Amino acid sequence: MRSIGEYLRLYFMIEAQYIKGRMQYRADFIISSIGMFFSSLATLGIFWVIFESVPDLAGWSLMEMVFIYAFYMIAISPMQILFDHAWQLRFHIQQGTFLKYYFRPLNMMFYYMSEIFDLKGLTQLAVGIVLLVYASLQLNLDWTLIRIALLFITLFSAALVQISIVVIASCASFWVLDSYPVLGLAWKLREFSPYPMTIFDGAFRFAFTFIIPIGFVSFYPSQLFLRPQDVSSLIYFSPVIGIGLFALTYWVWTKGVNSYTGTGS
Amino acid sequence: MSLIHVKDLSKHFKILNRREGLGGAFRDLFSGDFRTVEAVAGISFDIDAGEIVGYIGPNGAGKSTTIKMMTGILKPSGGLIEINGLVPYENRIRQAQIMGVVFGQRTQLWWDLPVIESFKILKEIYKVDQKTFDEHMDMFNELVGLKELYSQQVRTLSLGQRMLCDITASFLHNPQIVFLDEPTIGLDISVKAKMRTIIKELNRTRNTTIILTTHDLGDVEALCNRIIIIDKGKILYDGDIKKVNALFGAYRTLKLQIDQFNETTLQTLNDKLTEKFGTDHGITISENEESWTDVTIDQARTPLSEVLNHLMTNFTVMDVRIVEISMENVVRKVYDGALT
Ligand SMILES: Nc1ncnc2c1ncn2[C@@H]1O[C@H](COP(=O)(O)OP(=O)(O)OP(=O)(O)O)[C@@H](O)[C@H]1O
Ligand SMILES: [Mg+2]
Numbered sequence: 278m279r280s281i282g283e284y285l286r287l288y289f290m291i292e293a294q295y296i297k298g299r300m301q302y303r304a305d306f307i308i309s310s311i312g313m314f315f316s317s318l319a320t321l322g323i324f325w326v327i328f329e330s331v332p333d334l335a336g337w338s339l340m341e342m343v344f345i346y347a348f349y350m351i352a353i354s355p356m357q358i359l360f361d362h363a364w365q366l367r368f369h370i371q372q373g374t375f376l377k378y379y380f381r382p383l384n385m386m387f388y389y390m391s392e393i394f395d396l397k398g399l400t401q402l403a404v405g406i407v408l409l410v411y412a413s414l415q416l417n418l419d420w421t422l423i424r425i426a427l428l429f430i431t432l433f434s435a436a437l438v439q440i441s442i443v444v445i446a447s448c449a450s451f452w453v454l455d456s457y458p459v460l461g462l463a464w465k466l467r468e469f470s471p472y473p474m475t476i477f478d479g480a481f482r483f484a485f486t487f488i489i490p491i492g493f494v495s496f497y498p499s500q501l502f503l504r505p506q507d508v509s510s511l512i513y514f515s516p517v518i519g520i521g522l523f524a525l526t527y528w529v530w531t532k533g534v535n536s537y538t539g540t541g542s
Numbered sequence: 543m544s545l546i547h548v549k550d551l552s553k554h555f556k557i558l559n560r561r562e563g564l565g566g567a568f569r570d571l572f573s574g575d576f577r578t579v580e581a582v583a584g585i586s587f588d589i590d591a592g593e594i595v596g597y598i599g600p601n602g603a604g605k606s607t608t609i610k611m612m613t614g615i616l617k618p619s620g621g622l623i624e625i626n627g628l629v630p631y632e633n634r635i636r637q638a639q640i641m642g643v644v645f646g647q648r649t650q651l652w653w654d655l656p657v658i659e660s661f662k663i664l665k666e667i668y669k670v671d672q673k674t675f676d677e678h679m680d681m682f683n684e685l686v687g688l689k690e691l692y693s694q695q696v697r698t699l700s701l702g703q704r705m706l707c708d709i710t711a712s713f714l715h716n717p718q719i720v721f722l723d724e725p726t727i728g729l730d731i732s733v734k735a736k737m738r739t740i741i742k743e744l745n746r747t748r749n750t751t752i753i754l755t756t757h758d759l760g761d762v763e764a765l766c767n768r769i770i771i772i773d774k775g776k777i778l779y780d781g782d783i784k785k786v787n788a789l790f791g792a793y794r795t796l797k798l799q800i801d802q803f804n805e806t807t808l809q810t811l812n813d814k815l816t817e818k819f820g821t822d823h824g825i826t827i828s829e830n831e832e833s834w835t836d837v838t839i840d841q842a843r844t845p846l847s848e849v850l851n852h853l854m855t856n857f858t859v860m861d862v863r864i865v866e867i868s869m870e871n872v873v874r875k876v877y878d879g880a881l882t
């Protein structure tokens with residue numbers, strides 16, 4: 278067995294080379310980063326339009342919404358940057374190119390995901406950080422050391438939730454021929470994450486909290502910093518949910534990998 | 543104890559008649575609409591360290607499926623595989639360390655990386671020490687001139703260059719066994735020759751065991767000391783190459799394009815040949831695509847030149863080609879008892 282340290286070393290080695298290789302396509306990097314930048318801002322535009330007509334959204338002010346959105350952007354960045362290869366799993370499975378991931382003495386999820394490091398996700402991360410700082414200044418949030426620690430813990434858990442949703446959805450292609458609808462669903466659901474779960478009615482709110490817990494990608498943890506006085510105790514489960522969901526995802530992935538029969542060749 | 547031990551190995555694929563879309567996918571989960579393909583139907587063999595085994599058979603025979611089971615990707619439906627006494631499917635990571643695998647034209651190198659960086663990453667993955675690494679790289683360079691490709695991105699390599707890189711890469715960590723599934727497909731003669739050199743040389747110097755599948759009988763003749771012929775998931779022949787070599791060597795196929803070819807031509811051909819060479823002429827005739835006729839001749843029994851002469855005088859032959867026996871015909875001959 279290889280230690281975590283060895284895996285990290287290997288990861289840095291692969292990504293350093295990967296980034297060097299990608300940098301040869303500088304235009305591709307610049308254009309996709311600009312695209313990412315503007316698509317990040319598009320949602321802010323939607324907020325602005327909404328708040329033109331209403332003073333608050335289910336009791337949340339514009340700046341609070343910006344905070345929730347910023348939290349969301351940071352939380353989905355690890356998925357975007359480190360797990361981007363998940364979206365292509367269905368092509369590898371269909372075309373039989375998935376076979377090669379079995380041949381190295383490595384953890385397969387590690388090996389598979391290490392093959393792509395999505396640089397444009399860094400833009401998203403940067404925009405998220407800037408917005409988070411900006412919103413907390415505007416809101417006069419009080420950042421104690423404990424709060425900062427909580428921020429890291431909740432962001433970590435939220436990132437795990439987002440990664441799990443996407444990876445589980447991509448694993449559908451191990452069993453179904455056309456997994457696009459499942460992936461499409463995961464992609465669409467992302468768009469609901471930066472909204473207060475309180476705007477959804479009972480069934481949806483229940484689903485977004487307990488079934489596909491996108492509420493934990495941003496809204497519930499954000500409350501901890503925006504309205505610490507009235508958070509639901511649910512939020513203290515967020516690390517459990519993050520880690521639990523990722524464990525489930527890893528289990529599904531392993532099942533998929535073991536049941537994959539490949540294409541004839 | 544042998545290095546690879548395979549006993550009564552079988553693999554069935556249950557094929558679901560799948561439906562489209564999300565609804566279809568959902569219904570598939572509960573569907574019982576299966577069809578079974580018996581890809582490998584009970585095979586047994588033992589392979590010792592240092593052997594080069596040609597694993598051959600026609601399309602769909604079950605070769606790749608066997609290799610996928612030996613490399614630990616697929617779980618056998620029945621029977622046993624042990625490599626160094628371990629079951630591959632249950633010890634994938636450990637087994638991967640002592641194996642090298644190349645599957646046809648699918649590269650296992652990093653697409654965006656220069657060739658040399660791929661090799662360096664492999665060095666890290668397999669924990670190859672610097673001395674062994676340098677030695678191997680020098681050797682690969684000597685054998686196939688790898689150095690010229692070092693700085694080139696894998697995606698920019700030609701098929702032949704990439705295959706050479708893939709093959710050499712599969713030997714980098716000094717594996718005990720290398721599985722090569724159709725490594726020469728789509729390659730020209732000179733690259734094929736280089737490929738054969740590497741395989742031979744590494745087998746000779748490192749005693750690497752090699753399992754090779756190919757449709758090119760030239761590869762088999764050049765490399766293997768033993769061949770296993772498989773068809774429809776069953777082993778037809780397992781043994782010395784010499785016997786089979788005689789078979790490959792003795793048979794030639796005459797491909798003829800005969801003027802005014804019709805339904806009765808094959809019969810007439812057969813009659814004419816029997817007339818001249820008797821009933822025991824050992825010649826098989828079969829129709830090929832677009833009015834081409836294959837006449838396969840056992841030269842040990844009937845000289846090719848005489849058959850050709852005879853056919854030319856009796857039919858209007860518009861075009862003719864002489865080729866080595868094909869894999870399909872070898873298998874047919876084996877079924878007909880050519881090796882017993
Ligand atoms: N993943 C799969 N699912 C269903 N059937 C499969 C699968 N893989 C292979 N088969 C079937 O199993 C049989 C053996 O296939 P295999 O790929 O082992 O043949 P092969 O001997 O490698 O042939 P070729 O020379 O064409 O590569 C074929 O009938 C094939 O259709
Ligand atoms: Mg095959």
